[in-house]
Amino acid sequence: MDNMRAMHIILVILFCLHNSWGKKLRWCTVSEQEHKKCAELAKALAAVLPAAAVASFGSLSCIRSHSTTDCINKIRANRADIITLDAGEVYTAVKHFGLVAIAKEIYSEGGCIFSVAVVRNSTLDVRSLKGQRSCHTGVRWTAGWSLPLGFLLSRNYLTWAKEQPLAQVVTSFFNASCVPGAVAIAPTLCALCQGQKSYLAHRNSYCETAHSEPFYNSQGALRCVKTGAGDVAFVDHTALKSITESDMEAYELLCPDGSRAPLSDYRSCNLGRGPGQGIVTRSNVRKITRKLLAAAQMAFGRQGRERQRFQLFDSAPFGTADLLFKDVTEKLVILEDDKDISQVLGLDYVALLKGLGHEESSLEDSVVRWCCISNAEQNKCEQWALNIKSDPLVCVRAVSMSDCVEKIKRDEADAASLDATHAFIAGKCGLVPVVTEYYGKTCVPAKAGAETTVHLEMDVMPSLVGVAVVKRSTRNVFFGKLGGRRSCHGHMYSPAGWLLPFRHNLSLEHNNTSTCDPNQVYNEVFWKGCLPGSHGNLCKVCMGGTGEAASKRCADNHNERYYGNMGALRCLVGDASGKSYGDVAFLEQHNLEGNIFSLRASGWAEGWLSGEFELLCVDGRREPLSEWESCNLGDIPPNIVMTRPVLTSRVYDFLMKSQETQASNPEAGFHLFQSQHYGESDLLFKDATQCLIHTSHLNYRTILGETFYRLSETVFNCTHSDILEFCNQDVCSIF
Template identity: 65%
Template sequence: MKSIFIVFIVCACCSSGSGKKIRWCTVSEAEQKKCADLAKALAALLPPTALASFGRMSCVKSYSTADCVNKISANRADAVTLDAGEVYTAVKQFDLTTVAKEIYKDGGCVFAIAVVRNTELNIGSLKGWRSCHSGIRWTAGWSLPLGFLLSRNHLHWAEEQTLNQAVSTFFNASCVPGATTIVPSLCALCQGEKSYAPQRNFHCETSHNEPFYNSQGALRCLRAGKGDVAFVDHIALESIDEEEKDDYRLLCADGSKGSVNEFSRCNLGQGPGGAVVTRLNHRKIVRKFLTAIQVVFGRQGRQRQRFQLFESHSYGSNNLLFQDATDRLAVLPDDADISQILGLDYVALLKGLGHEGSTLEDSVIRWCCISAAEQRKCEQWALSIKSDPLVCVRASSMSNCIEKIKKDEVDAASLDATHAFIAGKCGLVPVATEYYGKTVALHDLKVWVRLQKKDKCCMFPSVFAVAVVRQSKKNMLLENLAGRRSCHGHMYSPAGWLLPARHILISQPNDSSPCDPSMVYRQVFWKGCLPGSKGGLCKVCVGGKEEPGTKRCVDNHNEHYYGNMGALRCLVGDLGGKSYGDVAFLEQYNLEDNIQKLSSSGWSQGLLTEDFELLCADGRRAPLSQWENCHMGAVPPNVIMTRPVLTSRVYDFLKKSQETLQSHSDLEFQLFESHSYGESDLLFKDATRCLIHTSHLDYRNILGEEFQQAVEAVFNCTHADTLKFCRQDSCSMF
């Protein structure tokens, strides 16, 4: 049996060619000793012929993980395990590649935890206190907590500052291993020995020779009373003895506190754990080496009594070579992209925190546009303001905007309530919300503060979903729509897709109760126009001549029947009066103005508001003016969504933009007007009076409980490609 096992090791390690060696990079004497023991244990299992072919594993001593990356890049070492933040830097700036991820018992990710002993502190009151971090740019010790503090406006990052300077002025003093040459105050609390010789300087280095290095070290910093808060991963909490646990509290994202055991609820976010990097031309042999040592010495290794790969306590330290909590190593395929390995949200966060250095993208706001008309308006917006530069980026739909924001291809978009829900599920957050009441002056601080303190949807005036029919079709009621033709604003729109379905379903006899609104419409209507759909729900659509090659039924303004104005056009019929629907589902605001504009634009002549009526949920019909008592439900306002780390920058841009446009009334450009571009609701709803700052609110608070429940119930059983895209979980992918 042993001989068969040795053959396996030989095959795993030697097939890549003769003369290959693995030089593992270590950052302390303890890690060097464990590495040497691994090399001895491995050599003891291999016959001399295998050793001659494979070569010995050797251990290269370095003074920090950054030094390891330099050595690997210069071909003076071959591999090292790094925190995910360091992995990103190694890949992007040093052209290294990732070959394996650490997988823990709960998956490949860690929670970012803020631990305190002082019960007076909460997550919003950390300014001026002392902080302990596991390492510079580390996932749990730096990137996730700083991203959170920035997203909630607890930490202010001025344009003229680096992030490191902003952090150094936010905390009174810190220990951030790895920040030695950046800002001195970030190393003020560190305890490592100082030396002018780099190889003997352990102060504030990412090395086990710095007592406050890594998550265990940050906890040590807190225990020693040097810091007031420690930013660590949840794995480090396991080292706290049961009798000690009552001495610590975790700071929760909502401002409350939790016990040490509540880290899955009380954390500042989740991100990828550690990974092994090497040079691109060495990745095959490192993969085979990792596979071999894991089979032999891993958790289930047949020779683990000889050597334990994921255990370090016997060396008087922790997390040597790998995290001690590692359950297994997931060896990665060649085609694994860094965004897949680390996750889209995490990569976008690192870019937002400047991990790639300053780029042109850092100085602009990239706004998402979904049609040629929106692009024209956006470009005019860019020319009309004197705030930060605005770049207009095209997408095919609101759903595509969500994907592009998540992939860091654009920064922000105004989304209807259903898409805001999807975006929230995808990890995006609100920046501001469209306000449809009386104009709120930006300088009216009393009004501004009062609006910000409220937490419910009722703070925002709603619009309403209505069903509109031609007045001449007297026999049409909600209960006899079967076999008719329908017009809908667009796929996933609250008024055109989500809310009408439940009323139509109730009114139909012998229904099988599908929960997908699109299925409801397919069952009830003969055909229709639901932009973004397919099949019979596209047959009434007419497309457009805005751009060559535009397909019919696209989910944007390039389809003439898209949106509120489009659904109204659909009800009236195309310019030839042929392709039309019998009932239109849209939002009530600006409905009468849209009818007048449709008539004056030449789309149709002589239309009056009296030519249309509403279908009521109780079976009645009513004039358009009675929408308050005859509607399909309230529609929460549109929400401007972005990635968490960008909330302050996007809001500052919007605030400056509004101030500029309000103070220059002579400008032709109007942010909340679209008819001069031949459409309605471009970039924002035309009913918008101003944008209200709402980054302090959760998207669910803005949508309101009733709408939230309705949309949650639908998407629990309805497929959405964007949600599928967003559910790609790097924590459990490999």
């Protein structure tokens, strides 16, 4: 009965195909073997058509081409209709040639592949690839080009200077290469290729993205190393399945940390992850093409009822691998009409392609776009842009640190200095460290020599501490007795204002150890408060902004007058009328004395001196502000400047030039690590910063430290976060 039902569905789909389209759909093939498989698929489809339809309708025909690039041109010119492409070519076909992606391949581990560097047993490691012979799947392909080059650039193993085409840089980096498809952009990248040469395009297979080039695609790149032509092959992990068990021990993977690993360790030893192959067509035939793919999969896919007649994801009968589709494909996912290319391929991957010049611009041609979250930060950023002697700086406006993370992820901004909690979020979002703020007394160059005077590295980076501050005149306010009080918090997700306080016993009447969601704890314990970025009772003490910084109350940026360390202190003393104040402020200690002075200097509140405030200790004591080392809420890791991986070197160079400019002109009116002139504190960088330390060689977890990282992970595992929800939209697993 199930067989009959399945056949009925197939016949209905194919009948719809017949009535929707008056001619055959043309699949573009790039080799004789692929052409034969396509022809067999066409016969198999015709065989399951209703008898009446067979004579008048053939669902598929096959068009022979000499490369995938030629296929894209044929489809665009209405001389073919459909082809499966590497994700890099899918992007090119959609963005540059107006085609549409209609389906994606899904493998046993989801919709993505890992890029791996395969070598025969040798002494090579990923840091010593310069001068070696390289084998690549195809130019601008995911596993063979974009991911490995993005990795090499992010680690600064490969240097991309101004005004140099990336292909030229790659040519200089490797001793010789085979990069199928590179003839048009850099013929020297074809030196190792072995396809037949001809002046006639349809007879030429040399360095073409076609099976007639022996070193084409992942299988070909592996063949390149196996034959001894190349030293390293950049391929996708699915190709490793084709290596026989007896040959497995002859090969190894190069890992990011400089070690080598067996082929089975590709999940932990790889150069990055990106989308798998996709199927493209013209917009005017996308509906009928989707129906064709659905019918073919239903009949001949892994669970197809007609698999004894034909197998869609098996190329062995035709003498080679990965014809029409990858042989490891588990299924095809048909895409909806409204899917943007960034939704199909992923924001990280699209940003990587742009960074590598897929938009026909070089990495260094664009400016550095710094993310600002308020009028005050915008003003400081614009002064920064006017005072540096380096590449241009553009100041991009966002509404919060979380919004900066999203904008950097979306390629709408490039970098921002993030507090420790937001750095945790950014790391989960795929962003990486560039530099870390250093709060020590002096900054010492990493090495002697003029060219390294601003390159600073430290084994230990001083942390800050969070503190709970009260007015000395406010009695009976202690840890354990904060229930029903009014609270002031720096801002949503701030380490001192949001993450650390809830760990401690705020109120004996409220068991805040029963939940790991700080927002729930604060709503239960405090009567009302100001936690910028929150809502409800935790916004009722907030004031909003005035003048050019006018904003709604409780905005998650400096436009809210009670935002940040300075804002939490203002909140504690209240506004000029003596209203809108809190009983306890959770903030960072580092600029507390300066902010107290600023209360008077700015005219916010007269008469407040350091002696007018006290610290709440978690053991129930109250101490003077000078006792912060023994009376605090815990350590806070330093701020981290984070960006997309491919931009680490560019952002680092820009920051070092900025730091060098400031060091060479200390009397200048602009200071990168001072904010008082703009009426706030900690704008763009913390005011406690002495210099920026090189940390792009470290991962964000290492910089944050295991204690802080685990605390953040525990909290966010049970706290709803819009930004983490956005970050977790993974194209590798959502299908």
